[in-house]
Amino acid sequence: MKQALVQRLGFGLLFICITSTLFFLGLIIYFIFTRGISVISWVFLTQAPRNAMTAGGVAPVIAGTLYLTLGSMLFAVPLGLACAIYLCEYSPKGAIVNIIRMSINNLAGVPSVVFGLFGLAVFVKFFGFGVSILSGSLTLGILALPLIISASQEALLSVPQSIREASLSLGATKWETIKNIVLPTALPGILTGVILSIGRVAGETAPILFTAAAFYLRGYPKSVFSEVMALPYHIYALMTEGAHPDKQKAIAYGCSLILLFLVLFISGIAIFLRQRQRSYHG
Amino acid sequence: MKRSAILILAGAMSLALGFGTCFAEKIVLAGSTTVLPIAQKTAEVFMDKNAGADISVRGGGSSVGIASLIDGTCDIADASRPIKDTEIQQAAANGRDPVAHIVAMDGIAVVVNNSNPVSKLSRKQIRDIFTGKVSDWSQLGGSPGKIVVVSRDTSSGTFEAFGELVMKGEKVIPGALMQASNQAVATIVAQTPSAIGYVGLGFMTKEIKPIEIEGIMPSKETVLSGKYPVTRPLFMYSNGQPQGMTKEYLDFVKSREGQDLVEEQGYVGLK
Amino acid sequence: MPRTHLKEKLYKWIFTLLSFSSLIFLIGIVIVLFREGIPIFKEAGFLKFIFGRNWYPTYRPPEFGILPLILASLWVTAGAVIVCIPLGVGSALYLNEIAGYRQKQFLKPVIELLASIPSVVFGFFGMVIVTPFLQKVFNLPTGMTALNASLILGLMATPTVCSISEDALSYVPNAFREASFAVGANRWQTLTQVVIPAAGSGISTAIILGMSRAIGETMTVLMVAGGAAVIPHSFLEPVRPMTAAIAAEMGEAPMGGSHYHALFAIALVLFLITFVFNIAAEIISRRFRIKLGLSG
Numbered sequence: 001m002k003q004a005l006v007q008r009l010g011f012g013l014l015f016i017c018i019t020s021t022l023f024f025l026g027l028i029i030y031f032i033f034t035r036g037i038s039v040i041s042w043v044f045l046t047q048a049p050r051n052a053m054t055a056g057g058v059a060p061v062i063a064g065t066l067y068l069t070l071g072s073m074l075f076a077v078p079l080g081l082a083c084a085i086y087l088c089e090y091s092p093k094g095a096i097v098n099i100i101r102m103s104i105n106n107l108a109g110v111p112s113v114v115f116g117l118f119g120l121a122v123f124v125k126f127f128g129f130g131v132s133i134l135s136g137s138l139t140l141g142i143l144a145l146p147l148i149i150s151a152s153q154e155a156l157l158s159v160p161q162s163i164r165e166a167s168l169s170l171g172a173t174k175w176e177t178i179k180n181i182v183l184p185t186a187l188p189g190i191l192t193g194v195i196l197s198i199g200r201v202a203g204e205t206a207p208i209l210f211t212a213a214a215f216y217l218r219g220y221p222k223s224v225f226s227e228v229m230a231l232p233y234h235i236y237a238l239m240t241e242g243a244h245p246d247k248q249k250a251i252a253y254g255c256s257l258i259l260l261f262l263v264l265f266i267s268g269i270a271i272f273l274r275q276r277q278r279s280y281h282g
Numbered sequence: 283m284k285r286s287a288i289l290i291l292a293g294a295m296s297l298a299l300g301f302g303t304c305f306a307e308k309i310v311l312a313g314s315t316t317v318l319p320i321a322q323k324t325a326e327v328f329m330d331k332n333a334g335a336d337i338s339v340r341g342g343g344s345s346v347g348i349a350s351l352i353d354g355t356c357d358i359a360d361a362s363r364p365i366k367d368t369e370i371q372q373a374a375a376n377g378r379d380p381v382a383h384i385v386a387m388d389g390i391a392v393v394v395n396n397s398n399p400v401s402k403l404s405r406k407q408i409r410d411i412f413t414g415k416v417s418d419w420s421q422l423g424g425s426p427g428k429i430v431v432v433s434r435d436t437s438s439g440t441f442e443a444f445g446e447l448v449m450k451g452e453k454v455i456p457g458a459l460m461q462a463s464n465q466a467v468a469t470i471v472a473q474t475p476s477a478i479g480y481v482g483l484g485f486m487t488k489e490i491k492p493i494e495i496e497g498i499m500p501s502k503e504t505v506l507s508g509k510y511p512v513t514r515p516l517f518m519y520s521n522g523q524p525q526g527m528t529k530e531y532l533d534f535v536k537s538r539e540g541q542d543l544v545e546e547q548g549y550v551g552l553k
Numbered sequence: 554m555p556r557t558h559l560k561e562k563l564y565k566w567i568f569t570l571l572s573f574s575s576l577i578f579l580i581g582i583v584i585v586l587f588r589e590g591i592p593i594f595k596e597a598g599f600l601k602f603i604f605g606r607n608w609y610p611t612y613r614p615p616e617f618g619i620l621p622l623i624l625a626s627l628w629v630t631a632g633a634v635i636v637c638i639p640l641g642v643g644s645a646l647y648l649n650e651i652a653g654y655r656q657k658q659f660l661k662p663v664i665e666l667l668a669s670i671p672s673v674v675f676g677f678f679g680m681v682i683v684t685p686f687l688q689k690v691f692n693l694p695t696g697m698t699a700l701n702a703s704l705i706l707g708l709m710a711t712p713t714v715c716s717i718s719e720d721a722l723s724y725v726p727n728a729f730r731e732a733s734f735a736v737g738a739n740r741w742q743t744l745t746q747v748v749i750p751a752a753g754s755g756i757s758t759a760i761i762l763g764m765s766r767a768i769g770e771t772m773t774v775l776m777v778a779g780g781a782a783v784i785p786h787s788f789l790e791p792v793r794p795m796t797a798a799i800a801a802e803m804g805e806a807p808m809g810g811s812h813y814h815a816l817f818a819i820a821l822v823l824f825l826i827t828f829v830f831n832i833a834a835e836i837i838s839r840r841f842r843i844k845l846g847l848s849g
Contacts, residue, residue: 003739007739011740013643018647021715028670028678052547053322083574090568100575107579109765113771113823114586114769117820118586145575174561200669203670206672215322216325216338217337217338218325235673241315241341245465256674260670275658345807451612459694459695460782470694
């Protein structure tokens with residue numbers, strides 16, 4: 001009898017844990033949504049900032065985030081995929097593979113501000129790319145690399161060994177097997193991983209603080225060597241700089257809502273797809 | 283076939299690039315966050331008037347601005363402090379020649395809560411408060427209460443200027459609330475009856491009360507006449523004597539119209 | 554035939570080469586941090602730098618003691634752990650042991666989705682909502698305190714901790730549970746005395762990774778921790794964690810000067826701390842997998 005009571009109390013406690021987790025995280029979304037929605041309008045989404053960033057819209061800021069995200073993926077996806085292919089398809093078991101695995105895990109745990117400093121020292125200064133889309137994209141790309149590698153690995157590993165053997169036994173070479181059989185089969189999984197890392201990269205602020213972000217510029221960036229405005233940095237800048245706190249705060253709410261929506265939407269798609277793929281493979 | 287396609291593409295690209303450069307002359311501004319509102323607003327209005335101008339404005343801080351000017355990654359450096367000797371040497375070594383342009387004046391107002399009866403302090407008294415030697419308002423003729431000291435971040439230009447003009451190199455007590463922006467300081471002082479802080483004149487609001495320092499109230503007039511002791515000029519540095527679009531922009535900032543924009547952002551114009 | 558053979562070899566070499574990229578970047582990061590950080594150790598002295606109590610980088614003469622910053626990071630992280638263990642692990646236990654199939658099928662992806670909320674949004678929320686709230690409740694001069702940072706960081710790490718813990722719990726073989734039920738234990742006893750010990754190291758991995766994320770998090774602490782470089786005494790005071798110092802001051806540090814090197818050295822310390830966390834997490838999780846007979 002007493003045991004049953006303890007069990008009920010314990011389960012009740014766990015129930016409180018999960019409901020409060022969902023409640024508090026939901027609270028954030030609720031506040032940003034209710035206060036940000038009044039700022040969102042057609043003008044806000046399609047025009048450039050005006051009047052000392054207290055009026056107009058944030059279209060170039062949204063575009064900046066898209067450029068940076070796209071750039072980082074152009075860099076990270078081929079590299080990450082190649083890395084995953086080596087680890088899953090070619091790698092001889094051994095010390096080298098262990099070292100590579102370890103470095104991927106550790107790279108995943110490096111604080112984002114450290115990536116920012118690395119980007120500053122290497123891309124901005126050493127290679128002389130300056131504060132630019134290029135520097136920011138490369139920095140973000142390195143940050144996304146471990147995510148893409150592990151997602152691609154998972155996708156490649158879920159391809160049944162028997163398919164590979166069938167292909168090899170028909171006389172296809174290893175590369176032909178990978179190119180024609182393994183990659184197409186693993187593609188949905190790889191794409192899911194890529195989408196998921198897009199969600200992560202789009203919201204990162206610290207890596208672009210010193211490598212890509214500008215406070216204000218007119219219109220859209222002209223080349224990969226221009227600096228950009230980006231949503232996450234814009235929110236931070238609006239809250240800490242400038243001389244019109246109240247008007248800036250309203251715009252920051254709008255930007256937060258857009259960023260939150262973008263990230264949740266993108267990640268939502270990826271998680272939904274992954275869920276389906278996983279239940280597919282059993 | 284393939285080759286001609288590449289040729290056409292290359293031609294189109296170089297054309298686009300060429301047009302880009304001759305249509306819009308790009309100016310990059312980087313530096314002090316204090317000057318940022320001025321730079322942003324003047325750049326915006328300037329670009330409205332000159333279709334050919336393409337200005338980008340970046341914060342980062344005075345040091346970053348000057349460093350960028352030295353290594354050639356920006357055209358104008360915003361600074362809330364004069365350039366340092368070491369920086370002049372570095373610039374010379376890189377073949378760069380920073381030229382100062384004063385674009386506005388900024389007064390740093392020492393502020394207290396509206397409910398605080400204290401309205402006058404000497405520079406020494408302020409220094410004693412910020413170093414922690416005086417810790418209760420009753421020691422200064424106010425109503426008893428522990429003084430809450432609010433300061434700007436050690437990294438900000440405002441902190442540096444305050445340190446030089448008021449603190450004379452003495453250290454702010456480590457327990458001070460170090461705030462990242464003028465806004466934050468003003469908010470805390472407005473909400474805390476026993477607080478004292480300092481903000482740029484541009485950030486004065488009705489919710490906080492400025493203190494007379496050595497009998498002088500901070501205002502446009504006292505800052506311009508030099509009577510108010512905690513005043514600093516705000517700079518834009520160009521490389522060499524400005525030319526082309528950079529010159530036009532700097533002339534605009536210094537013009538009547540530009541200075542009106544400066545005042546609109548809460549700083550003291552030169553005219 | 555030799556030509557395809559050559560091609561095969563070529564591909565293999567390309568992939569081998571590219572697969573070293575992570576390692577190269579990691580080494581690159583270490584080299585950059587050491588190269589840019591070492592000069593300050595020479596200038597200020599290693600022990601004085603790490604254990605110095607005064608952080609006055611812009612004074613003449615400057616003082617570079619980062620103890621207050623390190624302690625602030627640890628302090629805030631400890632607070633975050635207090636928040637995210639009950640929330641994260643508790644939620645994971647609920648999902649794994651109590652929730653029905655459909656409930657879990659719905660809640661698990663929702664929590665994964667919440668893990669993707671960007672840190673700057675958390676920071677913004679902390680600034681505009683939590684700060685005034687704390688200020689009112691505790692009657693403080695400022696709501697930007699260690700407590701605020703801990704709450705936000707803890708909440709932020711919760712979905713990550715929950716997801717990884719839930720994975721660990723799901724690896725515990727059902728046979729363990731069935732054996733426990735067979736000897737008459739109820740579900741709660743099974744959970745506390747069989748499942749949690751079995752998944753213990755997996756859950757520890759989750760918590761360590763959560764800590765690693767919290768200590769390296771930049772934007773939230775920059776926006777809500779208040780920024781006073783003092784050795785923390787209570788949760789109701791503003792503090793200045795390492796990441797906040799780097800992000801806030803990099804802009805004002807003259808390139809190549811002592812302050813610049815000091816900030817890289819802070820990043821180096823931070824990197825080493827998270828490195829230790831990550832290695833620990835990896836070792837524990839490897840043991841966990843071996844213990845449960847999963848592939849290494």
